Amino acid sequence: xxxxxVMRLAEMHRIHPEQDNSRACVKCGERVGIYPSxxxxxxxFPEARVICSHCREPYLVTVLAPGAEREPFESVPARGGxxxx
Numbered sequence: 226x227x228x229x230x231v232m233r234l235a236e237m238h239r240i241h242p243e244q245d246n247s248r249a250c251v252k253c254g255e256r257v258g259i260y261p262s263x264x265x266x267x268x269x270f271p272e273a274r275v276i277c278s279h280c281r282e283p284y285l286v287t288v289l290a291p292g293a294e295r296e297p298f299e300s301v302p303a304r305g306g307x308x309x310x
Contacts, residue, residue, distance in 0.1 A: 227273040229266055229290075230281045231257045239300035252280035260300075262290035 234246055234256040245259040251274045259267070259275065267273055281287070 227270050228276045228281060228285070229259070229263050229270075229273045230276055230278055230287050231259050231263055233277045233279065234258045237303055239297055240303050241296055241300045248275050250277035250280055251275055253277060255279075260290075260293060260296045262292040262296060265292070266290045 231250075233250070237258050240258065241260045243261045243264075245264055246256065248259060249256050255277055257275060257277050267275070
């Protein structure tokens with residue numbers, strides 16, 4: 226099973242202009258933000274589960290999606306600490 230581990234939308238301090246804010250964590254239902262690299266992973270692996278960093282299994286090894294290392298530099302500060310959709 227493939228999990229895409231993402232941040233909860235309410236906890237994101239930076240937002241990417243092309244991020245997807247329409248999804249929720251499969252475990253807790255919290256809305257999450259998915260950067261373009263994560264969206265590419267979901268296209269490549271449509272069976273992947275979207276899971277927030279709070280709900281991910283702590284023992285699993287995680288790696289960055291290709292391109293994720295540069296996305297924070299392409300992002301802007303969220304308004305009031307919480308991004309808008």
